[in-house]
Amino acid sequence: MGFLLALKMAIASIISNKWRTFLTMLGVIIGVAAVIAATGFAMGSTASITSSIEDLGSNTLTVTLFNKGTNRDLSYNEFIAFTEENSKYIEAVSPxxxxxxxxxxxxxxxxxxxxxxxxxxxxxxxxxxxxxxxxxxxxxxxxxxxxxxxxxxxxxxxxxxxxxxxxxxxxxxxxxxxxxxxxxxxxxxxxxxxxxxxxxxxxxxxxxxxxxxINNFTILVSDSELVDETVVVLETFLTEFYGTDDSYRVFNLAMILDTLSEVTDTLALILGGIAVISLLVGGIGIMNIMLVSVTERTREIGIRKAIGAKRSSIMTQFIIEAVVVTGLGGIIGIIIGILSIQLLISKFVPPVIDTMWVFVSFGFSLVIGLVFGIFPALKAANLNPIEALRSE
Amino acid sequence: MTALVEMKDLKKTYKMGETYVKALDGINLTIKKDEFVSIVGPSGSGKSTLMNMIGCLDALDEGTYFLEGTDVSELSSSKLALIRSKKIGFIFQGFNLLSKLTALENVEMPLIYQNYSHKNRKKKAIEALEKVGLGDRLHHKPTELSGGQQQRVAIARALVADPPIILADEPTGNLDSKSGKEIMDMLVDLHKQGNTIILITHDTYIANTARRKIVLKDGKITEDVEVS
Structure with missing residues (x-):
């Protein structure tokens, strides 16, 4: 039996059970939409943070002097003199x-x-x-x-x-x-x-x-490799000068970037995990409904076998039906995921739709259909035609 | 010429609960091309089991069964499926049409499993339906047809792949006497056109329509006579 014919049969069967099919694929739809939206959100926020920090320059440091908790006062000229002494690290200072x-x-x-x-x-x-x-x-x-x-x-x-x-x-x-x-x-x-x-x-x-x-200085580090070292040099100097490390703050933008991207990565992982679980639950739902379908159609399977359907033809028919259901669910999920990025997530972060994740989640939904469709399809293919014909 | 059906000392035992039932107990049967045979017997005589054997729906326990010279007991399930689609045309008591498909699609089905092209499939299915007088009912679903018409669709389905054997299991069992007579007339016609027909029934009157009558009792052939 040809693939196209099996596909046609699967679609006919899906159409004759519209609502049941829709409810069955809901798990896959939600899962795929969640994958697309979650990765879109994570990548969007990473892109936004990265671009704003790169605008500021990733090898710049910001030094803020509070002159608190100390009676020593660092003058502008003293600070500039220090930076000039350390020209190996510090390329330019802007107060x-x-x-x-x-x-x-x-x-x-x-x-x-x-x-x-x-x-x-x-x-x-x-x-x-x-x-x-x-x-x-x-x-x-x-x-x-x-x-x-x-x-x-x-x-x-x-x-x-x-x-x-x-x-x-x-x-x-x-x-x-x-x-x-x-x-x-x-x-x-x-x-x-x-x-x-x-x-x-x-x-x-x-x-x-x-x-x-003057309390604010922005420092351009000569080489991005030297950023961490420069922070140490600055902090040592300032702590020695003030006798405390409460009187100043040195910001390293690269550090902030690292922390933020760690946060978004974790978020993406959690959301992705939820999405995968939802897909698996959706897959179990599909297996369940396919088993019901096999029972309901026992007689049909018996007739098909009696007039010449091989085990493999019956298997193909049911597996394709499961894969079409999850594939369709995947497509609907992708559409909903993209819409939610465009309409909702774009309000918070720049919308990013990663084609790789679109394909991955679609492929995954097909695999779910294949994996969870095999057991019901085997059950159908192994039915004894005589008993199947006898069933009501 | 080799016989279509050749069974030697065929046995089949079913387990029903704790007891074993000998459904077929040493069947020796030869059916040649162009015969019109009825297999008759009361319920429990083993005639359904014999039909399942002839139709390759079930495996035998002992003995041999050659179908057109092929030893069927040696074949795998997918080979058996192919044999069923090519050599046997089933006609069932309950019609066994797929209710969601049209008459045409139902008749096309055996050809689908034999990998006919779409065009040939359609052509042959229409021919078969015209042969049973349903050329004007191609796109009707079974529920839109009368019992007699549904059985005629089933006959068209049995004929469509030109199988050497037509195997009819109580074909008139679910029909009123008028439709039943129409179906029997059609089987007689098909026999005249050169089809080999095996008819399973409990009704002696129907059985007498055939040319040869085989009476089955307790899994054994008790009578095998020409019908005049």
Whole structure:
């Protein structure tokens, strides 16, 4: 008996028992949808975390000084001197002073932007470049220049075009600053994103926010291999200086990335495990219903055997029926899984649909049908035709 | 010419609960091509067992059975299935049509298991249905047909693969007397057209329609006569 014919027979049998078939395949549908959604979620969140951390640069360290629990005070110059001594590890240091202010351009007013006072090294450390104009120079710091490099969100909110923005004077808390550069767009120019920033010279910012003390440093490590060593060098120096390790914090972005990806991996494993169990339960359900079907169709099997069906023909018929049920369940599950990624999961993380997992889960559902279909099919194939014909 | 059916000292014992029942106790039977044989006997005489033997549905315990010169007792179950589909056309008392399939699909079924192509299958099945006078009922399901018509579909199914033997088990048992007579007339016609027919029945009147009558009692042949 040909495969196509067996397929046709299986489909006819499924159609004649629509609801029962649907309920039977529910386990497979839920299992496959869960696999697709779980892997999609895990991969989406990993991708999102990785990309945001890679934006920041995976070999950057952030040092925050609290000056708490100590009476010693580390000055800006002392810290810079230390980093210069350790140029083997530290390629560049960018100190930052941040604050918020009202920004005005002619009649337009805007309040959300973060004002970041920094130096020329910021470009290298944060991997943030200008698309137009120039960056802050160390000369600007020396002369406390009132110049600003602005992000695209600021451009969009205050100006009609980039051309209009470049060279214009904006007022930050009433003080006029000349716009000398526009930053590359990183997050679609959205308000509150990293595109919503105004960079001004560090010294200008210190005067403006009346904070002589600089507490934040971003450090670019010369080689990503040296990140861990650099952390040790920094911590040793700071602990020695303050006499305590409560007065500062060194953040390593790579460490955060590792921890987060471990969390998402575990999550994917748990969700995947649940999905596999659901598929197995679905498979048992299919075996159950196939056994019922064999009993119900005993007479049919008897007739088929009497008029010439071989054991193998009967086996093929029932196995194909089981595989068609699980395969169909798999396809429906894939559709539901993809829809749930697009409609639901995409609200939290970027939607990722991995074709490998689509094929794996579809293949797995076929295997489930094959494995759990064999026992009922054997039972059908081994029926004695005389007894089968006698059954009602 | 070799006989179609040749049984020598054939025995079959069934276990029923704790007791063993000798269903067939030394059957010697030869049936040649073009014969119309009836096997008659009361219930429990072993005639159903004999039918299952002739139809290769059951394995014998002792003796030999040659079907068209082939020793059937030596064959595997899949070979037996092939022999059933090629050499035996079954007609059952309860019709045994598949209720979800149309008349045409039911008749096509034996050909499916012989790997006929779709086109040939359909052609032969339509021919067989036309032969039994159901050319206009091809796409009816069994429930949409009368008992007599259903049995005619079953006859078409038995004929479709041109088997050398037509094996009919109480073919009129579930029919009213008028339909029963139609079916018997059809079997007589089929015999005239050159088919070998073996008819199993408990009804002596029906049995007398055949040319040769074999009476079975307690698993033994007690009478084997020509019917005039």
């Amino acid at each position: 930052t002073v941040t604050g918020n202010a009202t920004i005005k351009y002619e009649a337009e007013s805007y309040e959300n932007s973060q004002i970041i006072g920094t130096n020329a090294a910021y470009e290298l450390v944060k991997n943030s470049h200008v698309q137009d104009g120039r960056y802050i120079l160390d000369l600007d710091l020396e002369f406390r220049q009132k110049i600003a490099v602005i992000g695209t969100a600021v451009v969009n909110n205050l100006f009609d075009s980039k051309d209009q923005a470049l060279g214009a004077y904006i007022k930050i808390d009433g003080t006029p600053f000349k716009v000398v550069g526009i930053l590359d767009e990183k997050e679609g120019g959205q308000e509150g994103s990293s595109d919503d920033a105004i960079l001004i010279p560090l010294t200008t910012a210190q005067r403006m926010f009346s904070s002589a003390k």
